[in-house]
Every structure is written in structure tokens, then in C-alpha cells.
Amino acid sequence: MTDQEQLHRQLIDRMVIGGSLRTEPWRRAAAAVPRHEFLRGGYFRHVAGPRFHTAWEPVQAGDPDWLEGCYTDVSLVTQIAGTIVPEDIRGPITREPTSSSTLPSLVLRMLEDLQVEDVHKVLEIGTGTGYSTALLCARLGAGNVTSIEYDPAVASRARATLGHLRTYPTLVTGDGLSGHGEDAPYDRVIATCGVRTVPMAWVEQTRPGGLILATVGGWLGSSELARLTVHEDGTASGPLLGGAVSFMLARPHTPPPLGLLPDLDDGKERETTIGTEVLENWTSRFVVQLAVPNAQRVTLERNGRAEEVLVDVGTGSWAAVYAEGGRWLVRQGGPEPLWDAAEEQYGRWCAAGAPALEEFTVTVTHGGQFTCW
Numbered sequence: 001m002t003d004q005e006q007l008h009r010q011l012i013d014r015m016v017i018g019g020s021l022r023t024e025p026w027r028r029a030a031a032a033v034p035r036h037e038f039l040r041g042g043y044f045r046h047v048a049g050p051r052f053h054t055a056w057e058p059v060q061a062g063d064p065d066w067l068e069g070c071y072t073d074v075s076l077v078t079q080i081a082g083t084i085v086p087e088d089i090r091g092p093i094t095r096e097p098t099s100s101s102t103l104p105s106l107v108l109r110m111l112e113d114l115q116v117e118d119v120h121k122v123l124e125i126g127t128g129t130g131y132s133t134a135l136l137c138a139r140l141g142a143g144n145v146t147s148i149e150y151d152p153a154v155a156s157r158a159r160a161t162l163g164h165l166r167t168y169p170t171l172v173t174g175d176g177l178s179g180h181g182e183d184a185p186y187d188r189v190i191a192t193c194g195v196r197t198v199p200m201a202w203v204e205q206t207r208p209g210g211l212i213l214a215t216v217g218g219w220l221g222s223s224e225l226a227r228l229t230v231h232e233d234g235t236a237s238g239p240l241l242g243g244a245v246s247f248m249l250a251r252p253h254t255p256p257p258l259g260l261l262p263d264l265d266d267g268k269e270r271e272t273t274i275g276t277e278v279l280e281n282w283t284s285r286f287v288v289q290l291a292v293p294n295a296q297r298v299t300l301e302r303n304g305r306a307e308e309v310l311v312d313v314g315t316g317s318w319a320a321v322y323a324e325g326g327r328w329l330v331r332q333g334g335p336e337p338l339w340d341a342a343e344e345q346y347g348r349w350c351a352a353g354a355p356a357l358e359e360f361t362v363t364v365t366h367g368g369q370f371t372c373w
């Protein structure tokens with residue numbers, strides 16, 4: 001057995017023991033797809049950056065620890081700042097990741113949660129490296145798989161790797177939020193990017209009774225996996241599955257630049273019933289995010305204290321929350337009092353017994369997306 005085969009087998013064993021790989025058909029698919037083939041262009045690993053910034057350094061194919069890294073159950077960054085790949089640089093870089101190979105246990109967990117059957121047609125949103133696409137092809141046959149990638153360079157690399165492995169699904173370069181109507185209807189739709197709202201195009205392109213599996217979240221950075229069933233009336237609904245699942249947002253859903261911050265010494269100040277702890281906890285942040293879906297979060301040191309600031313670029317509304325004299329205070333400005341909305345939503349959730357995210361239901365209609373517990 002080669003080193004690669006041993007590492008591959010060990011990864012599969014860990015996923016079986018961990019519970020992400022649960023059924024024999026997906027176990028066979030995982031065994032048939034070598035992850036390292038999709039990472040021959042290298043990847044970036046996290047290193048300590050200057051002044052506490054996150055930094056990334058390239059790991060190239062042929063480096064001593066490259067192969068072992070390929071079969072580690074972690075997400076591996078494959079693109080930085082929209083264009084930079086590992087072969088482009090030789091030292092650390094502090095820009096933001098824009099594409100990655102998701103940790104295999106999450107990929108397989110989602111594919112298991114997709115509840116496919118042998119005859120199903122699947123639309124995948126976000127080809128990425130092509131690893132999850134190859135898994136779908138190994139399980140269902142390439143003729144039943146359509147995959148869309150937004151980034152042309154990423155799509156080109158995935159197409160080349162899949163071709164090298166003699167795997168030929170329908171690959172589309174374009175906006176995955178619009179789906180791919182030419183091959184519709186699909187039995188299943190799965191998104192390997194995060195979305196703020198599930199696009200109606202996905203619902204329309206899924207047959208009644210079909211499933212959509214997507215990570216829904218927002219600009220405060222809390223997200224969850226939702227499994228929606230498409231209904232005869234053209235709507236879709238279903239539960240959150242839990243597990244604090246996080247993906248990079250689809251690029252059209254990424255937040256706008258913050259630009260210059262508003263004058264945080266302006267506005268009205270009052271005492272608040274909730275403090276910044278609601279933004280630190282994953283579940284309560286998801287709840288707050290539902291109330292202020294267009295707000296972004298900034299942490300600042302001002303006047304000798306830490307302030308958590310929410311800013312809605314579109315409306316110009318803002319709220320700064322901080323502790324003073326044993327109390328939580330908030331100062332707000334702009335047309336919409338953001339923290340008032342957060343307080344009200346959080347209070348309703350607490351009054352309902354603080355239900356777990358698995359008790360939430362997401363509904364998508366032509367009128368919009370609604371989340372309730």
C-alpha cells in the first residue's frame with residue numbers, strides 16, 4: 001500500500017468513526033475519489049500574521065507535508081483575494097480567502113444529508129476544486145450531475161482535474177444563484193457556498209418532493225445547514241440541521257465595503273437589556289442576524305473600552321454597544337434603530353424557551369424567505 005493509499009484509507013476510517021460517512025454507497029464513493037488529485041495546484045495553510053492578522057502561506061505539491069495535508073480532515077484554502085493561487089507567491093499573504101477545498105467530513109456529511117437515490121439528478125452550486133463533484137459522480141454517475149462554478153479560473157482547474165480522472169459531468173461556468181434551467185428539473189440541489197437567502201430559481205428548478213440542501217446565514221457570520229422540501233405550490237420549506245456549518249458566501253451575497261464609519265459619538269444613548277455576549281454565541285448571533293440581516297459587525301477600541309459596532313451600509317444605520325459602570329449601553333444613529341430590532345428578536349427567542357437551531361424552520365416563497373421557530 002502506498003503512502004497515498006494509506007492516508008486515504010485512514011481519512012475514510014476517521015469519517016466513518018466520526019459519523020459523517022454513514023452509508024455504504026457513499027463509503028464506496030469516498031474510496032473511489034483521491035482528494036490529493038484536486039489539490040495538485042497546492043493550497044494555503046494558516047500561519048501567524050503581523051499584528052494578529054490572519055496570514056496564509058503556500059504549500060506546493062511535492063513539499064514534504066503536502067500529501068499528508070491533502071488527507072487531513074480540514075478545509076484547505078486554494079485561492080486568496082479572488083485571483084491568487086499557491087503557485088503565485090513564495091511567502092505569507094494576509095489577504096482574505098476566496099475559494100477552498102472543504103473538509104471532507106463536512107462534504108460527506110452533506111452528501112449523506114442530501115438523501116439521494118441511484119436515479120436522482122443533482123444540481124451542485126459551487127464546483128470549487130471538483131472534489132465534491134467527483135464524489136457525486138462516483139455515487140450517481142456523471143450523467144446525473146450538473147455543477148456550476150462562478151469563478152472561471154476555479155472552474156477551469158476543476159474541469160481539468162475531473163477530465164484527468166475521466167469524470168465528465170455537466171460543468172457550467174456562471175452564477176449558481178440562477179441555477180441551470182437547461183437540465184431541470186432536478187431531484188436534489190446542493191450548495192457548497194453559503195447564501196443569505198435561498199434563490200427562488202433553485203426552488204423552481206427542483207421537482208415537487210425534491211430536496212434543496214444549502215447553508216443559510218448572513219453578514220454577522222452565523223450560518224446553518226437547511227434541508228428544504230419543494231412543494232406542489234412552488235414553495236419550499238424545511239428545518240435547520242444544526243452543527244454550526246459555515247461556508248464562504250456566494251460572491252453575489254458578500255457584503256458591500258464598509259467605507260468610512262459613521263460618527264459614533266453621535267446618536268442616542270440608552271441602557272440595553274442585552275450585551276455583546278449575544279454576538280459571541282453562535283446560536284444567539286444567528287437569532288440577532290435574522291433581525292438585522294443587512295448589518296455588518298466591527299470591533300473597535302474607543303475611549304479606553306471595547307465597542308461592538310453594527311453598521312448597515314445601505315441605510316446608514318448603526319449601533320455601538322459597550323459596557324460602562326457595570327451596565328450595558330448602546331448608542332444608535334440612522335433611520336433604523338438596529339439594536340432595538342436585535343433586542344426585540346432576542347427577547348422573543350428567550351421567551352419561547354431559547355429553542356435550539358434544529359427547531360427552526362426556513363420557508364422560501366415568491367414573497368421572500370422566512371425563518372421561524
